[in-house]
Amino acid sequence: MSDSAIADFKPLSRQQMAARVARDIPEGWYVNLGIGIPTQVADHVPLEREVIFHSENGVLGMGPAPAPDKIEPWLINAGKQYVTLRKGGSYVHHADSFAMIRGGHLDLCVLGGFQVAENGDLANWATSVNDTAPAVGGAMDLAAGAKRLWVLMEHTTKDGTSKIVHRCSYPLTAVGAVKRVYTNLATLDITPEGFAIVDMAPGLSFENLQARTEAKLRPAAA
């Protein structure tokens, strides 16, 4: 990769990635956001667009982080951060919370990822079969249970290895579950024919994106 090719475009910042996902969430959806960058998506959904956020620990109708002097010590999210509850929100126990997930009641879940494959497989919980004490949390429930699964992650690892792959090499979280991937370089739909480009970072060419992507991409429809 030549330096000039790198200079030709600007990858999205994490803020911009979160905002890009937020743009696609319509009013009325029930949505679970995974730990990490996905959590930031909520910051980009205006309160007047009524999207109802769910957290695995039994919070439905989660609002933004509280002001430091308004913290409620009994009100946290699945990432163990202090949150607020919107008017109309409710609390449930863990089995009901996961019934919302596993029973197909959530319109959308947005998770982070280590790898997404062109067949919709997701790997996001362990980096090898020998991982010492991998921690799965609710990722497998969310990936298998939500009506739609989107993944929000960097396009490559820090050393430039593509996380958009032909087949996952890491242990799977779910099989054939991912519908769409948002990265700092592109938005990709997963179709029966594999990854299809929805949009790309400003200034990025198809060839340049393909060069940074292990899986084969199809250009955006003209």
Place this chain on the structure above:
Amino acid sequence: MINKIVQSIAEAMAGIKDGSTVLVSGFGAVGQPNVLIDGLIEQGATDLVAVANNAGVGHVGLARLMELGRVRKIICSFPRSSDPVVFETLYRTGKIELEIVPQGTLAERMHAAGAGIPAFFTATAVGTLLANGKETRQFDDGRTYVMEKSLPGDVALVEAWEADRWGNLTFKQSGRNFNPVMAMAAKLTIVQSQHIVELGDIPPENVHTPGIFVDRVLHVPYGDPSGF
């Protein structure tokens, strides 16, 4: 007169046997029965199977119980925390067994135990390492599901916000989490409650866990949770 309220931690923890499966509630520190966990440390039962969402923080509570060599196996969804040093050391040196369970499957396995359902099928974990060796089956919708067995406890340790002498409970905000599910899944359910109220003070429509699932209640005005 039914009175499930006990007066001391020793009375609350009496009779817990070696080899018991102990369900320990809480998510982070919220809804976590800290005084009962310390009571179990004091009580002395060993060779325990602990079921909790996490595997302990620092050197206190569940982590301390493990550090004392009293936990043979932990069943949890997320053995990481801000300070998982005790668990990781024991696990690396082969001194504790670990069973990783997806969080929803963990909750449902206990819910099923409480409801008299010995096993169920779920789509969670199909095609992953966590479904290895388990029966799978396709149902009418064409999807593949994996069989998961119920997870009954001998003992459940629960933290409530309010309790009355019949053992009716309420929980505060996200402090509910695993508490109602664990309360129904164990033979002996022990509750530490921030407040004790008169019978009838909790409006019937607002009882979160009815007393039928509760055996003993200890008044512990613990205060706000802290330390995740």
